[in-house]
Amino acid sequence: MKIAFVGCGYVADMYRQCLDLHSGELELAGVYDRDSERLAAFTKTWGDRAYASLAELLAEPDLGVVVNLTDPENHAPVTRAAIAAGRHVYSEKPLGMTLSEARGLRDAAAKAGVRLAAAPSNILGEQAQTLWRAVREGAVGRVRLVYAELDDGMVHKADYRNWISRSGRRWPAEGEFETGCTFEHAGYVVTLLVAMFGPVRRVTAYASLLIPDKECDQPVHPAPDFSCGLLEFNGGIVARVTNSIVAPYDHRLRIVGDAGVLQVEEPWDFAGPVRLKRTATTRLDRFLERRFPLRKGRVVKAVRPVPFRSGRGRPPMDFLRGVSEFAEAVTAGRPGRMDADLAVHITEVTEMLQHPERYPRPATVSSQGECCGRWIGRSESRRKSHRPWITRRP
Template sequence: MNFAIIGCGYVADMYMQTLPGLDGITLLGAYDRAPERLAAFTAFHKIHAYPSMEAVLADERVQMVVNLTNPRSHYEVSLRALESGRHVYSEKPLAMTMEEADALAAAARARGLQLASAPCNHLSDVVQALKHELESGRLGKPLLAQAEMDDGMVSALDYSSWRSISGAPWPARDEFEVGCTMEHAGYQISPLVALFGPVRRVTAFSACLLPGKGAEIGVTDPSPDLSIGVLEFDGGVVARLTNSIIAPSDRSLRVVCEGGVATLSDVWEYHTPLRISPTGNGLKARVPRLLEKRLSRFMPKMLFGWRRRVRYGRQVPRTQGGHHMDFSRGIAQLAAQIEKGAPALVSSELALHVTEVTLALQSPASAGQAQVMRTGQDLPAGMAGA
């Protein structure tokens, strides 16, 4: 399937780094509204530069648009692409409000088009391996998930110097104004939904603990830099999800079952180990974790576990962000669903559901009340009764 990229910023380079080796998709070119960014990106990657978005949509060869613009432009760009008759894969979040997200899904449905959004890390080998372990019943019934999405004290770092491989600056203003929950919660929500089915209720708390962050770059309305949510699934499974750009970096996912504990040390790392133990992260597990994280780049074909080993299907390059995360796998998956009838592992229903859960975490109900999710009804059930 032929596709074009709209938006040539920081994350676009990570997509370009992970495109090689994926079958069934062909990049025709890219467009960015900033001429100097477009020129730098297309020259670096040696791809065609479209002079305008109209030129992209006028190219009859383009079957899919990959929307990598900043979050507040996602709705407008995706809607224009859908209205032109193109399938759309968007960076997260799908939209900034549920009204916009619903409108995109309706536009795709009315035209018989496919719509999906990042993140796609629920497609990673390690998450699929964990799903297989839960489905096998060897660990017994899942009870509790503990999900961390802490990125460290970002505001104290020299983020103004961060550049992608083609020279794009790290989008600090978006990160601080859109917020860490909107930007990153999906990396834990997507795996949780893949494992346990749709979220039924969300009880959340959020706060802006560093209101002055980003003032030097013009940030005047920062979003919450901390959110903590309790996600309830069918069958009694409960997950606690924490997002922050304050606490020390931790992107682990731990699933506690009646018969053992499964741990992924970093959901961004497609090469992270799947570790299974009777009781979880004791000293015996924590020490190997540090070694595994440092050595995993040299051992890309194997997941190392205390009791489980799983083969990788594709080696993922190390991206500019310093981690092995296959940004482009979702594009290839959507193309395979459209052209080959592959299982629907990315979809508008999943994108809508992840967006709704994310917004519930970002803007909790008053008095700590639980918010009932209305999306996700057509998503596969989880394995709560395993």
């Protein structure tokens, strides 16, 4: 299927680096960015066609999917323009900056007869599929509790001015600080938890801007740099999700069940190991757990090897896997796994985490009934057969 990128910033290089993993499936027709310097640098680096305007890109014959890689504040207007042109859209996260904005985009797409999906797609990765299979097969018994840490350390103290993408784009610190670490990162774990346990029912959250002065080169109005929320799922499962760019770096995701704990270190590393640690029951086990707290347990056998290598500047996840799955769903006329209803649900939960002042406490998630059963239904059916759904894409 023919696709086109709108936005040639930092994340666009990560998507472009993954294109070779989908040769024969996805064809990049060209790219566009309103900043002519960014556009020129990107096309010089990758050798892609540059469109002179967004209108020219949207008029591309046989264009299957517009991949919206703009900054979060421009996700909605660019997606809206693509929908109006009759194009299917895959958007970087978040779909919108508010629940109302996300719902508006979903409804506009439905009215126009086009499809809409949004990142993150790490649920399609080998690590996530291995974790999900272990949960379904009862590796830790009945799941009771989830701890998800998304702490990035004090980013404003880091040397981020030297974080340069392949086409020479500096990491967009000012934009990241203004969007907020919760909107930037929470989706990686919330999507995974919704896939495994169903829609979030209620959220109790707290957020704060702990360090207003981010020491940037230009004035910024940063969003909260810390949030902590409790997500309640059907069946009594509770997840604590913490986001910050203040606390030391820690991206652990731990799923606690009656019989043990499943843990991953990086929820967006497709090749990251899933570890299983049995519940300490004897006095010796409990002593060893206290004495050697870093013991992480045995590695769970992966559903399959990761068909690409990260490191040396290559991203740890296949950013185009979600686009590929979406394109396949559009071609086959089947429901997509990263669909608009799921994206709306993730947007609402994320907004509750970053802006709890907009909602009552605890807040009932209004979109839980809208969150379709693409994942949940498949999860239940495979829980009986112990066969995970795994993307077939390399």
